[in-house]
Amino acid sequence: MANLTINGKTVTLEVEPDTPLLWAIRENAGLTGTKYGCGIAQCGACTVHIDGVAMRSCGVTVSEAEGKKITTIEGLASGNSLHKVQEAWIAQDVPQCGYCQSGMIMAVAALLNEKPKPTDADIDEAITNICRCGTFQQVREAIHTIASA
């Protein structure tokens, strides 16, 4: 049993404390936008915000996440208005298969929070998600579009 604060709501989940946060989010909280890619914090498909910081949720346990503010892709928009990263992703047709994009968007949103006008070097350092379709060019261009808006 664990109390997690996900997307502004505190939920009590039937889950063991050593369960990776990723699986608690997907299977116990039922939020499937956060994806499983590797389980070893390599690919970034499971990226969520924990207290505003982009983290790979497969590498964080439920007990470590208790008491912290967790935001998943489903909680990124405010009400009916999409987050600026989501808007840019739609306007610039960034996703291909889209499977890695929840994590990619969460990583980009965290970067822009910290650095509203990131340089290419900032992007290179902060965005370490794997995308097998190869959307990197569109990701970079969309980030710059948001930054220059």
Next chain:
Amino acid sequence: MNKHVSPKMNRRAFVIGTATLGAGLAIGLDIPFGGPAVVRAADGSPEIGAWVVIRPDDTVVIRVARSEMGQGSLTGLAQLVAEELECDWTKVTTEYPTPGQSVARKRVWGDFSTGGSRGIRSSQDYVRKGGATARMMLIQAAANEWKVPASECTAANSVITHAPTGKSTTYGKVAEAAAKLTPPADVKLKDPKDWKLVGKGLLRLDTADKTTGAMIYGIDVKLPGMLNAAIKDCPVFGGKLKSFDEAKIAGMKGVRKVVKVGDTAVAVVADTWWHAKTALEALPIVWDEGDNAKVSSESIAKWLAEGLDDAQPAFVGNKNGDAKAAIAGAAKKVEAVYNYPYQNHATMEPMNATALYTADKCEVWCGTQNGEAAFAAVLEASGLPAEKCDVHKVMPGGGFGRRGQTDYVRQAVAIVKQMPGTPIKLLWSREEDMAHGRYHPITQCKMTGAFDANNNLIALHYRLSGQSILFSLRPEALQNGMDPAAFQGVAQTGEAAFGYSVPNLLVEHAMRNPHVPPGFWRGVNVNHNAIYMECFMDELAHAAGQDPLEFRRKLMGNHPKHLAVLNAVAEKIGWDNPAPQGVYRGIAQVMGYGSYVAGAAEISVTDGSKIKVHRIVASTDPGYIVNPAQVERQIAGSFVYGLSALFYGGCTVKDGRIEQTNFDTYNSMRINEMPKVESVMVPSGGFWGGVGEPTIGIAAPAVLNAYFAATGKRIRSVPLRDQNITFA
């Protein structure tokens, strides 16, 4: 797309299928009271032919049989239908028919297979006809209502107009009447010069849900009462499951059942997948690994190397003149041996399928590149007839050829059959996905080139040794034992034809099939053939003391389309001008999947081992381009996939199994390693080529040739990580 539409049962409708989670459509067939039958979609709206449904509010639903997996062909195919339909693009939505529905209607939607870069090129003709047929029926219905000749009516933007009387109506208003008409026999398609939607870089139709987490992939499927399964198949291919000690995991949290899956695998079924996986890892399993456990990368390499010997038998795939005699008498000879390893598709979403089995029905929900193959797998694994089975396609988190296979579908059915009535989602761990791929085939290649005294290339002997995909997956396609696809990119004619004229040419394949199962991996045989041929062309050019571009051009006089893309790349990258200080260039070209592609890279190298790719230019001539924005993305994506394989890929074999287990040992490029790809599109018209795969062939050789230009060192082995070469 893929929105759940609950079927509103029309009283007169006889429902053949059912709309289900994620994808699929219900189809009702009006019982005819005279006149042709009207087929209805889930919400009761009429079909105007199999490809188009028009709703009363003018929404246009376009059916797509091929699978979207990121390549954008869902949008491209809809553009092709909409072009002929003359409908309002802003009102277009799409849906997937299920394979079961298609089979029940005599395969009215044709082939579902989405591989070989065929999604658009192999269905463009009949889907455009589907759009044109619907347009003609809608116009006819309006003309009938107005009692005017159809030839006096025109349609644009979903509005039908009769200019002489000034009357107009919309598709939604005449759809019911149109659906009752007999489809026209003679359908004429537009001249490409009149296209309005085709050729435009329209935004994809499936993006919004991919940015909010709402898109349902196979891994996200939820059914009431569903359990989850984790699986381990014998890590040695061809080995079997000997035993497992279920008692050791009895009482572990959430575990419901431990099941044998065929002769080779065991699965744990639990309430959550995390519980299933945790228990599976604790389960003691004994494998009967068999003789294949003795096989290693070294033993495979030795066996393949023996195949490079001319004394060994080989299939001849392309030949003119007498290469061996010309080489024997040549003034100068150049010889080199290259190799290319196994590669895993490593789709971001590991293999998975959700199945439900009852005594009289078996349904599967999964991402698949071939709905009909998955359907056939369900029939076979369930033992039920076609009318009692179906497959509901959901978005795959990547395909790249892997999801054309149905092994994971069969496993899911084998598991669910042991728990009838309970839906079960089978999900592979990344480790299972790495261990049980359908790998890019392993090959080696020995090439010998010969020059006359004036440095003219007079002979080329290209001897490939290694694995055949068709031998393993489609033996019926072999020709007297020969795999014709092995010669992709170096074939005499066809959709992957060799682009050079050499007076004496011999291209042959010594087929050697190790036990590691091969598969169609994005680009397939074009990958290694283009690396071998294009790097060796570079070697020959340097041996002749000639510029690599000029050397190629001289051999390409009879191959104007190959040459045109090469020239386009050379011009764009500025081949005739020196590269910036410290930057070096490489170039390559190939034909594959009916398209002509070329690429050039600018790189710098630090300490001989740290490569920075500064610039990539790539051109393509696929004949026609439906959506240039998506073609551009496929070209750029092909470089990411191809260069990831070149730098970080390579699956090695030890004790009969694959050694790489996850992205830490089978890495993939990140954004910091990838420059912008500048695409040059030169569609020359008159033919339809594919775009998802051909470009991958020239990604690696463009960079490898640039590496030689920078260092004077020739790399003849992939991956680069084995040679301690990586990105700067």
